[in-house]
Structure formats: structure tokens, C-alpha cells
Amino acid sequence: MMCDPTMSELLQAVSEWLGDFDNSAGSYERRIARNALEIVRREHALGGEAQARAGERLRMLLGREGAAAELETALATAIREGRIAYHDPRLRDHLRRWALDCLAIDQPHYIHGLKS
Numbered sequence: 001m002m003c004d005p006t007m008s009e010l011l012q013a014v015s016e017w018l019g020d021f022d023n024s025a026g027s028y029e030r031r032i033a034r035n036a037l038e039i040v041r042r043e044h045a046l047g048g049e050a051q052a053r054a055g056e057r058l059r060m061l062l063g064r065e066g067a068a069a070e071l072e073t074a075l076a077t078a079i080r081e082g083r084i085a086y087h088d089p090r091l092r093d094h095l096r097r098w099a100l101d102c103l104a105i106d107q108p109h110y111i112h113g114l115k116s
Contacts, residue, residue, distance in 0.1 A: 006043075007039075007040050007043040007044065007047070010036045010037075010039055010040050010043075011040055013036060014033050014036045014037060014040075017029070017032075017033055018033065039105065039106055042104070042105045042106075042108065043105050046101070046104055046105050047105060050101035050102075050104070050105065051068060053097065053101065054068070054094070054097075054098055054101065055068055055071065057090075057093075057094040057097065057098075058071040058072065058074075058075060058094070059071065060090070061075065061078075061084065061090055061091065061094060062074050062075060062078065075091075079091070
């Protein structure tokens with residue numbers, strides 16, 4: 001699933017920040033680091049299942065197999081070329097579920113009213 005930033009990017013950013021840590025970091029910076037680590041934790045716990053669900057939906061939409069990045073590119077191409085209409089209920093369902101999975105990882109406190 002293409003939720004940005006990736007787990008690797010977050011870990012690298014926090015690692016670099018902690019490497020420069022000189023005890024002058026304020027509470028704001030510590031809160032940012034803590035939030036980044038929480039996103040990594042949620043990505044680790046939820047990301048695999050979310051990716052599997054997205055892959056299954058993409059395979060159903062496109063009627064083919066492939067790696068996640070390949071299927072995401074194929075979906076974008078199909079939309080651009082008009083083979084899948086932007087208002088197709090299956091596409092809208094996939095994008096909604098994808099967004100909810102991304103929110104569950106990145107900003108879980110915003111998701112509570114969106115699941116219905």
C-alpha cells in the first residue's frame with residue numbers, strides 16, 4: 001500500500017533525529033519523534049493485512065495478478081485510459097477502504113466517524 005511516509009522513511013528520520021540528539025530537543029520535537037514511532041508500530045501491526053486487502057481488491061478490479069506496485073500502476077493506467085470509470089462503485093469502494101486503512105495507520109483518531 002502506498003501510504004506515505006513509509007515505515008522505512010519514518011525509521012530513518014527518527015534515527016537521524018535521535019543521532020543528533022544533544023539534550024536540547026524540546027517537547028515539540030520529542031512529540032514528533034514519538035508520533036513517528038507510533039506510526040511505525042501501527043504500520044508493523046496493521047500494514048501487512050491492509051496491503052493484502054488492497055491487493056485482493058486490485059486483483060478483482062483489474063482481473064489480473066501482479067505485485068502491489070504493478071497493480072497500483074495498472075489501476076492508474078486503467079483510470080487514465082477510461083477502462084475503469086472514476087465513478088465505478090468497485091473503484092470507489094477500493095479507494096475508500098484504502099483510505100480508511102491508511103488512516104488507521106497514520107491518523108487513527110480521525111477514523112472513528114468514517115467507517116459507517
